[in-house]
Amino acid sequence: MTHPVAGSGRPALSATDRTTHRRLREQGRADRADLLAVLRAGFIAHLGVVVDGTPMVIPTSYGFDDDTLYLHGSVASRSLAGAAQACVTITLVDGLVLARSVFEHAVNYRSAMIYGTPRLVTDPAEKLHGLHLLSEHLAPGQWDYARQPSRKELAATSLLALPLAEASVKIRTGPPDDADSPDAALGLWAGELPLVSSWGEPVPDPDLPAGTRVPPHLVARAGTRAFDAGR
Numbered sequence: 001m002t003h004p005v006a007g008s009g010r011p012a013l014s015a016t017d018r019t020t021h022r023r024l025r026e027q028g029r030a031d032r033a034d035l036l037a038v039l040r041a042g043f044i045a046h047l048g049v050v051v052d053g054t055p056m057v058i059p060t061s062y063g064f065d066d067d068t069l070y071l072h073g074s075v076a077s078r079s080l081a082g083a084a085q086a087c088v089t090i091t092l093v094d095g096l097v098l099a100r101s102v103f104e105h106a107v108n109y110r111s112a113m114i115y116g117t118p119r120l121v122t123d124p125a126e127k128l129h130g131l132h133l134l135s136e137h138l139a140p141g142q143w144d145y146a147r148q149p150s151r152k153e154l155a156a157t158s159l160l161a162l163p164l165a166e167a168s169v170k171i172r173t174g175p176p177d178d179a180d181s182p183d184a185a186l187g188l189w190a191g192e193l194p195l196v197s198s199w200g201e202p203v204p205d206p207d208l209p210a211g212t213r214v215p216p217h218l219v220a221r222a223g224t225r226a227f228d229a230g231r
């Protein structure tokens with residue numbers, strides 16, 4: 001059973017038994033916009049399925065639109081073929097939370113879990129749409145810059161779709177939780193150690209002919225923050 005988010009017409013998150021937060025509930029988010037922000041900021045998904053009775057968790061890249069998560073590649077398709085259920089997680093680490101006591105140490109993070117039944121995309125138009133989303137999510141500008149997939153390459157590529165319908169988001173921000181505890185009297189430093197990632201300068205393939213210019217979309221990306229929801 002899902003409930004619409006007021007004004008959006010789309011179902012809210014955390015609406016099913018398995019996506020309802022029970023522990024660390026204050027970190028839970030029920031807004032669909034938070035799910036999309038985590039997906040925008042992330043790069044790598046971990047896809048969990050049970051194959052022949054064995055749990056497998058596979059790191060893989062992804063793309064998405066408002067309604068669907070797309071995963072591609074033969075590894076993903078092999079693990080998902082016939083899987084009745086999948087759970088995909090996206091995790092972003094924003095820093096360490098260093099408390100007065102070891103017990104209260106934590107991680108500042110943004111994470112999402114998406115549950116659903118994966119679907120193999122066979123419609124050529126949807127396949128191109130999903131691959132375009134995936135490519136542009138990882139490397140904006142490359143779809144138009146690089147040679148696009150041939151019919152043969154498309155046929156050799158598997159694409160899986162998972163509805164963005166049943167999902168859960170948790171986000172932790174801020175300082176440690178023990179400022180009000182007796183440990184505050186210990187006189188120890190406590191706080192956050194942010195983790196920041198950024199894109200480096202493009203490194204040319206040594207086999208490039210001399211004078212091949214770095215395309216502007218890659219020049220522009222160098223030095224910008226990675227894992228940033230704002231991009």
Ligand SMILES: Cc1cc2nc3c(=O)[nH]c(=O)nc-3n(C[C@H](O)[C@H](O)[C@H](O)COP(=O)(O)OP(=O)(O)OC[C@H]3O[C@@H](n4cnc5c(N)ncnc54)[C@H](O)[C@@H]3O)c2cc1C
Nearest residue numbers: 018019020021022023024091107109111112113168169170
């Ligand atoms: C990088 C990182 C490090 C973490 N380190 C710790 C740690 O050391 N100890 C610890 O207790 N917890 C840690 N967490 C939080 C952890 O992921 C769980 O949220 C927490 O343990 C409670 O999970 P639960 O399943 O027991 O309860 P609940 O949160 O009540 O689980 C109910 C449902 O909420 C959803 N859910 C649970 N966790 C998440 C999540 N992280 N993101 C999105 N949806 C979620 C699932 O659908 C789950 O079925 C960490 C999270 C991240 C991202």
